[in-house]
Amino acid sequence: MNIAQRKFDVLVIGAGGGGLRSALQLSQADAKVAVVSKVFPTRSHTVAAQGGMNAALANVSPDNWHWHMFDTVKGSDYLGDQDAIEYMCRAASHLVYELEHQGVPFSRLDNGKIYQRPFGGQSQNFGGDQAARTCAAADRTGHAILHSLYQQNIRAKTHFFDEFFAIDLIRAEDGMILGALVLEIETGEPLIIEAKTTLLATGGVGQLFRTNTNAHINTGDGLGMALRAGIPLEDMEFFQFHPTGIAGRGMLITEGARGEGGFLVNKDGERFMERYAPHAKDLASRDVVSRAISTEVREGRGCGENADHVMLKLDHLGKEVLSKRLPGISAMVQTFLGFDPAEQAIPVFPTAHYTMGGIPTDRYGQVVVPVEQGEESVQGLYAVGECACVSVHGANRLGGNSLLDIVVFGRAAGNHIIDYLKDNRYHRPLVSDGIDMAMQRLARWDKKGKGESVAKMKDEVQTTMEKYCGVFRTQDVLDEGVKKIMELEQRMADVRLQDHSKIFNTARIEALELENLVDLALATVSSAAARTESRGAHSRIDYPDRNDAHWLKHSLYYKENNRIEYKPVRLKAMTVDTFPPKERVY
Numbered sequence: 001m002n003i004a005q006r007k008f009d010v011l012v013i014g015a016g017g018g019g020l021r022s023a024l025q026l027s028q029a030d031a032k033v034a035v036v037s038k039v040f041p042t043r044s045h046t047v048a049a050q051g052g053m054n055a056a057l058a059n060v061s062p063d064n065w066h067w068h069m070f071d072t073v074k075g076s077d078y079l080g081d082q083d084a085i086e087y088m089c090r091a092a093s094h095l096v097y098e099l100e101h102q103g104v105p106f107s108r109l110d111n112g113k114i115y116q117r118p119f120g121g122q123s124q125n126f127g128g129d130q131a132a133r134t135c136a137a138a139d140r141t142g143h144a145i146l147h148s149l150y151q152q153n154i155r156a157k158t159h160f161f162d163e164f165f166a167i168d169l170i171r172a173e174d175g176m177i178l179g180a181l182v183l184e185i186e187t188g189e190p191l192i193i194e195a196k197t198t199l200l201a202t203g204g205v206g207q208l209f210r211t212n213t214n215a216h217i218n219t220g221d222g223l224g225m226a227l228r229a230g231i232p233l234e235d236m237e238f239f240q241f242h243p244t245g246i247a248g249r250g251m252l253i254t255e256g257a258r259g260e261g262g263f264l265v266n267k268d269g270e271r272f273m274e275r276y277a278p279h280a281k282d283l284a285s286r287d288v289v290s291r292a293i294s295t296e297v298r299e300g301r302g303c304g305e306n307a308d309h310v311m312l313k314l315d316h317l318g319k320e321v322l323s324k325r326l327p328g329i330s331a332m333v334q335t336f337l338g339f340d341p342a343e344q345a346i347p348v349f350p351t352a353h354y355t356m357g358g359i360p361t362d363r364y365g366q367v368v369v370p371v372e373q374g375e376e377s378v379q380g381l382y383a384v385g386e387c388a389c390v391s392v393h394g395a396n397r398l399g400g401n402s403l404l405d406i407v408v409f410g411r412a413a414g415n416h417i418i419d420y421l422k423d424n425r426y427h428r429p430l431v432s433d434g435i436d437m438a439m440q441r442l443a444r445w446d447k448k449g450k451g452e453s454v455a456k457m458k459d460e461v462q463t464t465m466e467k468y469c470g471v472f473r474t475q476d477v478l479d480e481g482v483k484k485i486m487e488l489e490q491r492m493a494d495v496r497l498q499d500h501s502k503i504f505n506t507a508r509i510e511a512l513e514l515e516n517l518v519d520l521a522l523a524t525v526s527s528a529a530a531r532t533e534s535r536g537a538h539s540r541i542d543y544p545d546r547n548d549a550h551w552l553k554h555s556l557y558y559k560e561n562n563r564i565e566y567k568p569v570r571l572k573a574m575t576v577d578t579f580p581p582k583e584r585v586y
């Protein structure tokens with residue numbers, strides 16, 4: 001088959017904040033950049049980010065990057081790599097100002113400075129009073145950032161392939177990445193995009209769980225591509241459950257709602273967070289608040305007919321504060337629940353939200369894999385954003401640190417690639433084996449299949465993950481989860497595309513996404529079954545304590561034989577002293 005081919009210096013797969021920030025850096029340096037996205041760029045999931053982006057601007061409370069670094073290390077339950085965390089927190093203020101100059105309309109204080117709200121896990125002076133570090137554009141911060149970055153990319157002449165689906169990376173025999181095979185969704189025509197470097201920025205995999213805050217597009221395609229290219233995934237057992245998803249539906253009520261003064265109550269009207277986190281209360285870090293809500297419900301203090309949720313109270317804040325600071329939340333509650341949060345409390349329950357694990361990278365976005373003497377980079381491959389694991393979030397991400405992560409490491413990867421291109425001016429010849437393997441993946445879905453439908457299988461993956469790999473975990477339950485996902489993997493061989501009179505491309509895309517979900521479900525539940533301690537979002541009832549002597553290490557999951565290896569956490573920071581692991585209290 002004759003497949004169309006295009007050549008670029010850099011192929012960026014993903015047009016969320018991470019991909020667009022990298023592409024902008026590159027296009028402004030006159031590199032020839034292609035950005036591929038399965039949805040129109042401004043529909044990428046970054047658009048949904050609500051509460052804001054952290055930077056120690058000190059506009060509202062005293063602050064500095066070192067305190068931000070401490071909070072992030074502590075929030076990560078000491079699993080974050082401290083050199084990368086230092087790099088991110090140091091860069092934060094500069095990047096907020098840069099975004100402001102690129103057009104992001106941050107909310108303002110009366111003195112004209114950028115408004116900052118308190119978020120969970122933030123403190124002054126290394127664990128002291130609550131800090132206010134999150135820069136917000138009302139509760140539509142991601143929307144503002146994504147649109148500004150898109151417009152800047154148009155200006156810088158980035159080339160966009162809108163609604164193209166990336167199927168697989170194209171690999172040379174020595175492992176170097178030469179580009180990717182993509183599919184134009186409208187026509188179903190494959191296209192080879194050849195590139196001197198490829199950057200994955202495909203976002204997270206919230207669709208692993210039935211109730212989640214993520215868009216339907218968040219199926220972890222980049223992580224699946226990495227696994228198939230023989231690259232391991234780091235720390236997949238750490239999946240964040242956001243404390244305040246709308247109960248039973250999943251839509252997110254930003255942590256900013258508690259930052260503005262909202263609080264949680266149980267069926268007795270008790271502010272129960274005072275028992276779990278006497279100092280930080282409702283603004284303890286997310287893993288702590290999610291566990292507290294789940295415990296309240298399990299112990300019979302839940303609200304509603306089925307006693308299966310708690311209530312988030314915002315009504316005391318008044319209409320004016322809600323319409324100024326949380327207009328999107330107010331509109332969402334009105335639309336989906338039919339009442340005004342200025343008058344009534346919102347039913348909430350922890351909801352799958354954020355992928356802490358991902359493709360292992362260094363702080364320049366280079367994908368790194370273990371070799372006998374440490375690590376080496378995969379030539380021609382970078383990853384940034386939620387699909388990557390730098391690792392700055394470790395076992396638990398702090399709210400407001402992901403929008404920061406995507407711009408900090410998006411820019412860092414862009415800069416590194418610019419240098420790489422200076423020394424690597426020519427394309428390597430494409431290899432037919434690499435193309436054939438990617439084409440085979442597509443060809444598998446040219447037939448309809450006779451077994452269970454894609455939709456049914458997806459539903460089963462999501463309910464299995466919710467049941468067997470949720471907020472609280474035990475060995476028996478996780479082992480059962482591994483078994484069930486392995487059975488599902490076997491049944492994939494005969495999966496049937498949706499019933500259409502002919503095979504629409506969208507049906508094929510859903511099947512390709514499902515394959516990724518199954519691979520990532522197995523990566524997540526297997527990594528969770530292997531880690532016999534509690535740390536951050538990975539909470540084991542049978543191993544309730546953190547065990548630094550044995551488990552202060554990152555997991556690396558390989559698709560081949562469902563194998564897991566480990567590598568040390570980088571405790572050494574860049575210029576400041578290490579924050580040694582200690583008990584984590586809020």
Ligand SMILES: Cc1cc2nc3c(=O)[nH]c(=O)nc-3n(C[C@H](O)[C@H](O)[C@H](O)COP(=O)(O)OP(=O)(O)OC[C@H]3O[C@@H](n4cnc5c(N)ncnc54)[C@H](O)[C@@H]3O)c2cc1C
Binds near residue numbers: 142
């Ligand atoms: C509801 C919600 C609210 C949030 N609020 C905040 C917040 O206030 N502050 C904060 O710091 N973080 C927040 N987060 C987290 C943060 O928004 C995300 O982690 C971050 O935006 C991810 O950006 P990204 O660039 O990595 O990926 P995304 O924005 O998810 O973009 C992924 C891109 O990859 C493309 N893609 C994926 N697969 C393929 C494929 N196979 N082929 C082609 N293209 C593909 C998609 O089309 C898209 O363009 C929130 C998350 C959610 C769900």
